[in-house]
Amino acid sequence: MLENPIFNKILPAPKNGGFKMDDYYIWCGSAIQGDDGRYHLFASRWRKELGFGAHWLFNCEIVRASSDTPEGPYRFEEVVLERRERHFFDALNQHNPSIKYWNGTYYLYYFGTTYGGPIPGPGDSISSERALEVWNNKRIGLATATSVFGPWTRRDVPLLEPRRPGHWDCTITTNPSAAILPDGTTYMVYKSREYANSTLKLGVAKASRPEGPYERLQDEPILRFDNPDFHVEDPYIWYSEGLFHMLVKDDYKNNSGGLTGEWGAGIYATSLDCINWDIHAKPKAYGTKILWDDSTISSPCNLERPNLLFHDGKPTHLFLATGNGRQPYDFTDVTWNMVIPLDRSK
Numbered sequence: 001m002l003e004n005p006i007f008n009k010i011l012p013a014p015k016n017g018g019f020k021m022d023d024y025y026i027w028c029g030s031a032i033q034g035d036d037g038r039y040h041l042f043a044s045r046w047r048k049e050l051g052f053g054a055h056w057l058f059n060c061e062i063v064r065a066s067s068d069t070p071e072g073p074y075r076f077e078e079v080v081l082e083r084r085e086r087h088f089f090d091a092l093n094q095h096n097p098s099i100k101y102w103n104g105t106y107y108l109y110y111f112g113t114t115y116g117g118p119i120p121g122p123g124d125s126i127s128s129e130r131a132l133e134v135w136n137n138k139r140i141g142l143a144t145a146t147s148v149f150g151p152w153t154r155r156d157v158p159l160l161e162p163r164r165p166g167h168w169d170c171t172i173t174t175n176p177s178a179a180i181l182p183d184g185t186t187y188m189v190y191k192s193r194e195y196a197n198s199t200l201k202l203g204v205a206k207a208s209r210p211e212g213p214y215e216r217l218q219d220e221p222i223l224r225f226d227n228p229d230f231h232v233e234d235p236y237i238w239y240s241e242g243l244f245h246m247l248v249k250d251d252y253k254n255n256s257g258g259l260t261g262e263w264g265a266g267i268y269a270t271s272l273d274c275i276n277w278d279i280h281a282k283p284k285a286y287g288t289k290i291l292w293d294d295s296t297i298s299s300p301c302n303l304e305r306p307n308l309l310f311h312d313g314k315p316t317h318l319f320l321a322t323g324n325g326r327q328p329y330d331f332t333d334v335t336w337n338m339v340i341p342l343d344r345s346k
Contacts, residue, residue, distance in 0.1 A: 004284075010342065011341040014292070017072040017339050018336055019043055019336060021076060023047065025323075026335055029320070030043075030319070032099045039074075040066050041067070043337050045062075050121070054131040056095060060093050060094060061081060106144065107210045111139060112138075139158035142155050142210075159211075160173045163216075168193070175234060177189045179237045179244060189222070201224075206274075229258075240314075243272065244271040246271070247266050248267045248269070301323065301330065303322055306319070317340065317342060321335065
């Protein structure tokens with residue numbers, strides 16, 4: 001049996017590592033070693049005075065932070081993607097970055113939104129109806145640069161559009177994760193759903209180059225389950241040794257137990273074609289109890305958006321969005337991107 005490449009390699013997480021900012025909520029987080037030899041983390045942020053809530057749909061931007069070491073702490077460097085004219089699909093909000101490198105170019109995948117009406121500010125309430133309308137505007141975008149320092153060129157149209165009504169993915173395209181093969185062939189897993197509040201599902205598209213154009217590989221979603229309460233999200237894929245690999249969050253509903261029995265844990269799966277996925281016999285890639293480098297243990301209310309950093313083709317660090325709330329998504333003070341080193345000797 002193929003070894004689960006994450007679970008048995010997890011080391012204590014540095015309490016003072018990762019990336020956080022005093023005045024901002026930090027979410028997502030995708031790291032890469034840059035052309036300068038240092039480490040660069042691309043993350044989502046929005047002002048803390050806005051509150052956590054729905055403002056990540058309305059007021060988010062993508063930033064770059066850097067560190068001399070993979071563990072951090074990462075220091076804010078610059079805003080990479082921000083607002084532009086409203087008629088662009090990603091005009092008013094950019095979120096969920098995923099950074100890749102191939103053949104001299106950095107590829108920054110993300111999703112963006114635009115919307116009508118006023119931009120909500122501190123203290124402004126956002127109705128559930130308006131939040132749902134903007135949520136349904138999510139589209140996958142791409143920015144490219146020949147240096148990790150930019151300048152970044154944004155595409156003016158989405159990388160992948162929703163399909164027509166009647167398909168499972170007719171509302172949004174979001175949560176992109178791309179695996180770029182050595183010849184440039186790129187597979188991208190994305191998230192969508194058929195109608196408001198229906199179950200979120202994952203699909204896969206393919207392109208001959210990282211910038212597209214992309215074509216879906218099948219009409220149906222991947223990772224389909226017989227139990228309607230089994231649900232996964234936040235996919236992260238990579239390609240190694242002839243296989244596609246995936247980390248995905250166990251986001252099960254109604255206390256069904258899901259695939260790991262631990263809500264918010266990571267699931268590990270593999271595939272030969274990026275379409276048909278085999279869940280590992282021991283599927284838990286990481287759990288929700290964190291051992292820190294000061295020997296303390298805690299259980300963050302959320303561990304989201306898994307991303308990996310690689311050295312010599314092997315995963316060496318796991319990055320996760322987290323915070324200190326009392327229950328999922330109820331963050332009282334701070335959210336940040338944490339990092340878990342992986343044992344390279346195993």
